[in-house]
Amino acid sequence: MRKLLGQHEFYLAMILTVLVIAIGLANPAFLTRANLFDLCKSSTVMGLFALGVLIVLTSGGIDISFAAIGAFSMYVTSRLLLAVDFQGSVWVAFLLASLIGLALGLFNAVSINVLRLPTLIVTLGSASVFRGFLLAFIGTSIVNRLPAGMIAFSRRTLFEQTLATGETIGLSFSFVLYLLAIVAVAFVLRYTLLGRGIYALGGNAEAAERVGFNLRRVQFFIYGFVGLLSGVAGLVHACTMRNANPFDLVGTELSVIAAVVLGGASITGGRGTVLGAVLGVFLIVVINNSLILLGIPSYWQKVATGGVIIASVAITAIRKDGVRHAAASWR
Amino acid sequence: MRQMSDIQTDCDRRPTAWSVLSRHHLVRLLLVTTTVFILMGVLNPGRFLTWRNVTSMGFQFPELGVFALAIMLSLITGGIDLSVIGVANLAGLAAAFILVRSDGQPCPWCIPAAICAALLASVTCGLINGVLIGYLHITPILATLGTMQLFTGIAFVLTKGQAVAGYPETFQRLGNGAVFGVPLPLLIFLGCAAIVQVLLARTSLGLRLQLLGTNPVAAVYSGLRIRRLLLRTYALTGLLAGVAGLIVISRTNAAKADYGSSYLLQAVLVAILAGVDPKGGFGTVWGILLAVLALQSLSSGLNMLRFQPVIGTYINNFTKEFTWGVLLLLVMALNRRARAT
Numbered sequence: 001m002r003k004l005l006g007q008h009e010f011y012l013a014m015i016l017t018v019l020v021i022a023i024g025l026a027n028p029a030f031l032t033r034a035n036l037f038d039l040c041k042s043s044t045v046m047g048l049f050a051l052g053v054l055i056v057l058t059s060g061g062i063d064i065s066f067a068a069i070g071a072f073s074m075y076v077t078s079r080l081l082l083a084v085d086f087q088g089s090v091w092v093a094f095l096l097a098s099l100i101g102l103a104l105g106l107f108n109a110v111s112i113n114v115l116r117l118p119t120l121i122v123t124l125g126s127a128s129v130f131r132g133f134l135l136a137f138i139g140t141s142i143v144n145r146l147p148a149g150m151i152a153f154s155r156r157t158l159f160e161q162t163l164a165t166g167e168t169i170g171l172s173f174s175f176v177l178y179l180l181a182i183v184a185v186a187f188v189l190r191y192t193l194l195g196r197g198i199y200a201l202g203g204n205a206e207a208a209e210r211v212g213f214n215l216r217r218v219q220f221f222i223y224g225f226v227g228l229l230s231g232v233a234g235l236v237h238a239c240t241m242r243n244a245n246p247f248d249l250v251g252t253e254l255s256v257i258a259a260v261v262l263g264g265a266s267i268t269g270g271r272g273t274v275l276g277a278v279l280g281v282f283l284i285v286v287i288n289n290s291l292i293l294l295g296i297p298s299y300w301q302k303v304a305t306g307g308v309i310i311a312s313v314a315i316t317a318i319r320k321d322g323v324r325h326a327a328a329s330w331r
Numbered sequence: 332m333r334q335m336s337d338i339q340t341d342c343d344r345r346p347t348a349w350s351v352l353s354r355h356h357l358v359r360l361l362l363v364t365t366t367v368f369i370l371m372g373v374l375n376p377g378r379f380l381t382w383r384n385v386t387s388m389g390f391q392f393p394e395l396g397v398f399a400l401a402i403m404l405s406l407i408t409g410g411i412d413l414s415v416i417g418v419a420n421l422a423g424l425a426a427a428f429i430l431v432r433s434d435g436q437p438c439p440w441c442i443p444a445a446i447c448a449a450l451l452a453s454v455t456c457g458l459i460n461g462v463l464i465g466y467l468h469i470t471p472i473l474a475t476l477g478t479m480q481l482f483t484g485i486a487f488v489l490t491k492g493q494a495v496a497g498y499p500e501t502f503q504r505l506g507n508g509a510v511f512g513v514p515l516p517l518l519i520f521l522g523c524a525a526i527v528q529v530l531l532a533r534t535s536l537g538l539r540l541q542l543l544g545t546n547p548v549a550a551v552y553s554g555l556r557i558r559r560l561l562l563r564t565y566a567l568t569g570l571l572a573g574v575a576g577l578i579v580i581s582r583t584n585a586a587k588a589d590y591g592s593s594y595l596l597q598a599v600l601v602a603i604l605a606g607v608d609p610k611g612g613f614g615t616v617w618g619i620l621l622a623v624l625a626l627q628s629l630s631s632g633l634n635m636l637r638f639q640p641v642i643g644t645y646i647n648n649f650t651k652e653f654t655w656g657v658l659l660l661l662v663m664a665l666n667r668r669a670r671a672t
Contacts, residue, residue: 108477117609121603134649257476268638299488310463
């Protein structure tokens, strides 16, 4: 029990529960099955991105190009498949998008390894390269007619149910992809040497190198994997929206990072859990969703997320302030 | 990381014009800037190298330059201020709310009051950042990421997403007027640059900032009051952002909650191009001057090329974004090579 009380995820779950009950009391529409399915669907794309961000943050880096990678993979995949009039399975689209994402992620990894500069600034540059390339050389028009496989995928649901109103609701199938990704990332971080390497790199890079981790290889995995996940997330986004808009996704980076930080991941590395990140994403999605349901104008959204981020990191900082005199904490 | 001795020799040396120019990075940067300038002149014969274009550039880049100065100060201490654009827009709004009050009637106190309100708002925002970073020990990236959302959000709530426009003509002159042919915003930027230069090169505060960025552990043990130092840095960063905000609203005659979001990337790009060490400790105002000129020439030059196809494609705003990103990565790669040799 004491172990439970000491955990960040526990507090997060408590806050989430209280919030859900409070909103449910204020507006019963919040707790309907339809809205819960909707929340799950909304948290899928953000959650997929967040899993990638979690890995990067845990390793002590920061990647803000993931949204640009997602938009790039999603748009290029859709345009390519349309160009060849592809009629086959959606999994080909996913394969293509994740390969494009992987390639862009590896571009990040190479840049970071060559430049040896803060990852924030490197990925700031690569993000504008990806986005600029996409919009300047590939296209700016929205693809409204997606390949048949992607449309079919977006219609696929689980736990289908027909309401009294005649409306059919169900859990979007893409949520299964999210669950798979959660299990995969949790497995890698917890049970593999690679995962330990990621924590070690974030905790103390020099110590990690001395105990024999090949840091370069770990970094290539991290940024490549983030790219791959972002590609998948981008395609899920296109399927959900039923169009491929090259202007989408970019601009959401900071709320994803905020969600992961909210979930207890340390931005200086070495700390972070999948459960925390998933809860953090859900909290942000609930806040955004509830503002609408509670009738609060949407321009309050930024204030709410900004306030939540600051409060959360401030509380974390105050709780661990035993190290006040360690100069490293001023970095 | 630079050693203490480097800093000391830098400070012992009197910054004569020649010693400033002979520092390797600045010479390289001068070459880059000149190349970009000449290249754009060659690509746009008879249009780029005209008095009209040069003055129009002089009206455009000061905002970016002031943002870059602000980012440089935060980078020198080893942090970063991502909230500058949010602060500028909020400060601009504070001024705009007072300015639109006058509503056509002459209002002698409105303009000074508006300027004071903007600067006060921006310093307050900066102090909030400083408290979060210095006193609560939140990592600068995170703290300013949060306040960026917060400030932009507050601006959205205040305006409900609409522009607050229409100011007295006297105020608009601040961003559109000229003295003896020199654009006023350029003069404001040069003023800010001079102040930052004096601060960094001639005051003990500047020296302490650089020490903090170079080696925070040493800074703690040499008895620097880090919290106050960080508080002042971010207050100053905020103040500069506020000045940029004033230039923006007087030039465009409107204040908006989400103006200029692409400025953040550009300002970081200018600072890195200028040779500011993103790990802290080093940065020069001369670098910022050259880098902002290079970026503006590139930007204006590409704008002129917009209506003719280049290598089979038309140039648009996204070509610029792409070019900036490539430039940022390229310059970092070059700096890396220079450091390695």
